Amino acid sequence: MATDNDVVDTIKLKPAAGLVDSLGAQHTLVTAIADLVDNSLDASADRISIRLLTADDALVQVEVVDNGKGMDESIIDKAMTLGHRREYGANDLGHFGVGMKAASFSHSDVLTVWSSMAGETPVGRRIRRADFSKDFSCERLSVRAATSARQRRKKVVGSTFGTTIVWTSIRATYRGANTDEARTWMANAERELRSHLGVTFHRLIEKNALTIDILVDEAKYADEGISTPVKSIDPFGYAQTGRPGYPKKIVAKSSAKSGAPSFELTCHIWPPKTDIPGFRIFGTSGEAFQGFYVYRADRLLQVGGWSDVANRSTKRQLARVVLDDADAIGPFLTMNPEKSGLRFEPAFKDALASAVAADGTTFDAFLADAESTYVEGNRRKSRRQPVITPDRGFAPGIRSVVKSELPLKRGETLKIQWKRLPKGEFIDVDFGGKVLWLNQRYRQLFAPSGGSLNDAPLVKSLLFLLTHHVFEGAHLGPKDKDNIALWRAVLGAAVELEEAMRGNSE
Template sequence: MTASDVVETIRLEPDAGLVKSLGANHILETAVADLVDNCLDAGATRVAIHLLTGRDRLVQVEVIDNGNGMDSTAADLAMTLGHQREYAVNDLGHFGIGMKAASFGHADVLTVWSSRYGATPVGRRIRRTDFSKDFSCEVLSGHAAADAEAHRRRVTGTGQGTSVVWTELRGTYRGANTEEARTWMANAERSLRSHLGVTFHRLIAKNTLDIEILVDELEYADEAIGTPVKAIDPFAYARSGHPDYPRTIVAESGGQRIAMHCHIWPPKVDIPGFRINGKPGDRFQGFYIYRNDRLLQVGGWSAIANFSLQRQLARVVLDDEAAIGSFLTMNPEKAGLRFEPVFRDALAHAAADDGTTFDAYLKDAEACYVEGNRRISRRQPVIAPEKGFAPKLRKSIGAELPLLRSDSLNLQWKKLPEGEFIDIDFGNSTLWLNARYRYLFAPERGSLNDAPLVKALLFLLTHNVFEGAHLGPKDKDNIALWRAVLGAAVEAEEEMRGE
C-alpha cells in the first residue's frame, strides 16, 4: 500500500439508525447512575430522582440537579450524539453519548430543561423515532423552560441546574395486576437505591453529594418529599479478616505502576456492604474499580481469577485514573471494565513490598474463609443418649456431636394423661413419652429401642434442658410450649389416622 493508491477522501456521516441500538445494555440502575455522573460533572451537590407512577405503573422518570446548568448553545451540544466536550481531569463523562444512551435505553422521549446563571432557561426534546431518522431535536418554549425552572427550585432549592425527563417508558411493568405492579415498583426502587448507594458511596459519605429518591403518583409528586440514598461501603468491615491485610500489591508494565489494595473481609459477617441489594456477599468478590471516587465495577474477577466460594472474602480496590485507558478499558455503560492483556501479564509478576504475590493473597483469603468456618461451626458437647435409643442412633449422635460423659439421657414410654405426649423428669434425666400413643409410631409390637425417628427429633429438641444444673425460667417456658404443641399434634395425628 502506497500514498499513490489514494485517489479521493470522502466523508461518511453516521447513519441515524444507530440510535435504535443506543442503551441496549443499560438497566435502569446503570442508566440513572450515568445521568448522576452528568450532574456531578456540572458541579451538582444535590440530585433528586423522581420515579413517577400512574395507577401504580412507572410512567415518568426525572433526574433534577442543582448544578451549573446550560445555556442554549450548551444544550444543543449536549443533545448532539457523540459530541465530546472538553472533559476536565475529574469529569466522569467520557464518550459523549451517556445521556442519550441512558435515556433511549428506557424511554422513547427525552426532555431536558436547564437554567444557567445569567442565561435564559432552555428546553430541548428528542423523540427516539425522529432522532433515529435524521437526528432532529425540538426546541421548547421559554415559557415552558421557566416553569421547569420553578419546579426545580421547589425540589432542589435553586432554579439553576438541569432536569432530565424520560417519558413514554419501555421495559416497565404493563400488566393488569395491581399487586404485581406495586411489587415491580418496590423492587425497582430498592435496586436503584442500592446501586446508587454503592456506586457513589464515597461521595455520599464525604457529604459532597446528596441523592434522594421519590416514588409517588405523578399528580401528587409536587407535594411529596424524597428519601435520601444511604452510602453502602463494600469495605465497611470493623476489623480485617486477616491481620496482614489490607495490603498493597503493585503491578508494573512499561514504566507504569498500578496499585491493588487487597482486602480480606472477616468470615461469617453478613452486613450491608458485604451483602449488596439483598444478594449474598459471595457474589461480590473480586475487583472494585474507582474513577474520581465513582465506583465503576462492583466485584468480579474479569478472568484474572476464578469465582470460588472460598474466595468470597477477597475484594481488591483499583483506584488509579491513569490505569483506565492503558491497563483497563471502560465500557460506555460504566458497568465494568475490560482488563487488557498488558495488565494480565503484569499481574503475574506483581508483588507487595514484602514479596506477597496476588496468588498468595488469594490463598490467604481462602484460608481465612476455611478457618473461620471451622472455628465458628465447632459444636458444643451434649448429654449422651442412653436407654431407649437404638444403638445405631446412639452411634450417629456420638459421631456428629461431642458427648458429655458425666450424665446420660433416657427416653422411655409410660402412661400419661390423654392429650399429653411428653413429660420431663429432670431429676432422673428421663424424657417420658405417652404410651397411649405408642401404637402410632410403633405399629408392630413396641420394643425398648422403637420409634427411632421420633426419638431422634425429640432428643435434638430437648437435650439442652437436661444439660443445665437446674431448670431456669426459659427451660420451663420451653417445656410448657413443647407439651402444648406436641399434645395437640399427637391428637391430630390420631384423628387423621381415624383411630
C-alpha cells in the same frame, strides 16, 4: 496490499441516524439513571433528586433533577448532539459523548431536558426517539416553559440553577393487569436503584459531597411527595479485617522498557461469616462480589468480578481488591459506555503477574490468604453444636446472627416473653412450652422507652446464650434444674440491685 499510492480520494462517511435504535442496549434501568447522575456530578451538583412517577401503578415518567451549574443555549445544543465530546477534565465522569442519549433511549422514547445557568435565559430541548433515529432532529422548547421548569426545580432541589432530565413514554415498566405484580415491580425497581446508587456513589455520599434522594409517587401527587435519601453502601465497610496484615497494597508495573506506568492495588480480606449490606451488595450473597472494585473520581465503575485475571471460587468470597487510579484507565483498563464494567487489557494481566507488596506478598499469595481465611472460619463454625432456634421475642437481627453463627435444630424454637412474676424473680422456665419468661416488673429497666415484642435485645441475647441448652434436651435433668435455680437466685438478686441503683424500686 494497498499502499498510500493507491489512494484516489477521501470521502466523509456520516453515521446513519438508525444507530439510535441500538443506543443503550446494555443499560439496565439502574445503570441508565446512574449515568445521568454522572452528568450531574460533572456539572458540580451536590444535590440530585430522582423521581419515579407512576399512573395506575405503572412507571410513566422518570426525572433527574440537580442543582449543578446548568447549561445555556450553546451548551445544551452540544449536549443533545449524538457523539459530541466536550473537553473532559481529569475527574469528569463523562467520557464518550453519548451518555445522556444512550441512557435515556435505553428505557424511554422521549427525552426532555430543561436547564438554567447563572446569568443566562432558561432553555429546554426535547428529542423524540422515532424522529432522532431518522434525522437526529431535536425540538427547541419555549423560554416560558423552561422558566416554569426552573421554578419547579427550586422546589425539588432548592436551586433555580441546574438541569432537569425527564423521560416519558417509558418502555421499562410492568405492563400486565395485575395490580399486585405492578406494585411489586415498582418496589423492586426502587430497592435496586437505591442499592446501585448507594454502592456506586458510596464514597461521595459518605463524605457529604453528594446527596441523592428518591421519590416514588403517583405523578399527580408528586409535588406533595416526600423523597428519602439514598444511604451509602460501603463494599469495604467491615469493622475489623479478616486477616492480620490486611488490607495490603501491592504495586504492579508495566513491562514496557521506557515510561512504564504502574498501578497500585489494595487487597482486602473480609472477616468470615459476615452478614451486612456492604458484603451482601444488592441483597445478594457476598460470594457474588469477590474481585476488583475500580474507582474513578470516587465513582465505582466495577463492582467485583475477576475479569479473567482469576477464577471465581466459594473460598475466595472474602477477597476484594481496590484499584483507585484514573491513569490506569486507558493503558490497562478500557471503560464501556455504560460505565457498568471494564475490560482488563493484556497489559494489566501481564503487570499483575509480577506485582508485589512491600513484604513480598504477590497477588496469588493474597488469593491464598483469602482462601485460608475462609476455610479457617468455616472450620470454626462446623465445630459448634446445633442450638434451638430463637423465635418470638427475639429481634430479627438477633435471629439472623444466631443463624449465621450456629447450626440450628430443625423444628425446635424458643420464645422469650414478658409476664408478671413475683418480686425478686427475673426469669422463669417453661420447658414444655419452650418459653423463657422475663418478669414484667423490671421491663422498664431494659426497655425505658416502652416495651415492644423485640425489645431489650442485649438482655435477651445474653439470656439465650446462657439458657438455650436446657430447652434442647428431652427432659430437665438434675443438672438443668440446679442451673435454673442458680440463675433465678443470681439474676433475681441482680435485677433487684439494678432497680435500687437506678432508684426505681417500688
